[in-house]
Amino acid sequence: MTPPNLSAHFWHNHHGEFIALWTSGELAYALFDTGLITTSLEDGSYPALSPKHPGAAWFEKLSLDLNGHKASGVTHTGTAIEHFLSPNGTAPWPEFHPAPGEGVHQMAVGPIHAGIIEPGHFRFSIIGEKVLKLEARLGYTHKGTLALMRGKSPRNAARFAARISGDATVAHSLAFAHATEAALGLTPPPRAVHLRAVMAELERMANHTSDIGAIAGDAGFAFLDARFAWHRESLCAAANAAFGHRLMMDMVIPGGVAGDMKTGGDDAIRRSLDALETELPGLTRVFEDYASLQDRLVGTGHIGIHLAARYAAGGVTGRASGRQVDARTSPGYAPYELMELAVPVETEGDVAARVKIRLAELAESYRIIRTLLNHLPDGQIAIAPPATSGMGLGVAESFRGPVWHWLNIESGLITDIFVADASTLHWPLVEHAACTSIIADFPLINKSVNASYSGVDL
DSSP, rough: OOOOOOOOOHHHHHOEEEEEEEEETEEEEEETTTTEEEEETTTTTOOOTTTTTTTHHHHHHHHHHHOOOHHHHOOSSOOOTTTOOOTTTTOOOOOOOOOSSTEEEEEEESSSEEEEOOOOOEEEEEEEEEEEEEEOOOOOOOOOOHHHHTSSSSSHHHHHTTTTGGHHHHHHHHHHHHHHHHTOOOOOHHHHHHHHHHHHHHHHHHHHHHHHHHHHHHTTOHHHHHHHHHHHHHHHHHHHHHHHSSSSSTTTEEEEEESOOOTTTHHHHHHHHHHHHHHHHHHHHHHHOOOOHHHHHHTSOOOOOHHHHHTOOOOHHHTTTTOOOOOOOIIIIIGGGGGGGOOOOOOOOHHHHHHHHHHHHHHHHHHHHHHHHHHHOOSSBBBBOOSEEEEEEEEEEEEEEEEEEEEETTTTEEEEEEETTTTHHHHHHHHHHHHHGGHHHHHHHHHHHHOOOOHHHH
């Protein structure tokens, strides 16, 4: 797959929803919902897309930090990862610009947080309790993942893909496998394809139960938090029984899966699904019937339909703001064309809507898993990738939204790669949503979007 190389004019005026941008060699790449395009670098520079597509701003900063390639015509400043480096070797403290006005003060949160939370710095501009502005600064979990994957075979590099964002390890492994298989013309066995989907839906359910419980806990409903935490544990235990790892890390590999389902794994998964299906209607009624809980969630952290569209929001965040988008159906990948997948959509765009989407997706996921288990094909579970060459683009729908992997392979080794997590386009929406509420509601807003820190730091 060789994307078209456009002149600077057509690059800048390309139509479609922006998804990702990166640079490699002498080219800049931009991924839209209409396809992948490139333009040539001129003296290490390329035309900025952020004036027209604001979601490109972080990608433009990253291309400068990682490769030294500058986007000409940008209006943003700052860095994506190298916050404390400058050409003269000094380490200036990053600048934050407070909202103007009398009585406005700044509140700093992070990068170190309480609990087991990834590092990220939030700088709030506040007047009273009202949030006027939020600047989120990430980059504290930069691991050099892309550099570590170059020069390795797809099978060896798969371990790094699985660790881009641990809570979405199946989704990232699946997107990486899809990209590799597209580059090498590889078709994994049917049994492997079905097992991958079982794992992906288990991962989705485990994260949705965790998020729903945490949102309720932040609103003071410890009972809901405890019950959804129990179901998450049940799902993780079932994953361990079926695939030998609670998060199913390193199970999805290019060409198939690393191991078959263990004896009794089918029954363990069904028991966890039955338990959740039995209790979910009652737990949902608690969300719907308690006025004090609805008061905290309804209207909080609003992300409007037009704003969500401008940032091409996907996953729960996009679907709660009126966007009927799901990478499992568009562009789509196996075996979901057999599932008649129902994609829930809400239009309110608040925390309550994002909870509704998660609850609906839980029911859809356990329907999909049962269908897959009832029709699991026999046969081999993997085929070896050939040591050939090619370029490939792959996508998978994580519990957050679409994750994209692009790579170039020469004689069986990865020469270049890029990864775009859905979180990259969601973090700016968190900043916008925070400004619709008071500071005390930020934990609810942040958890309802649940953008990954690690997933964007690469």
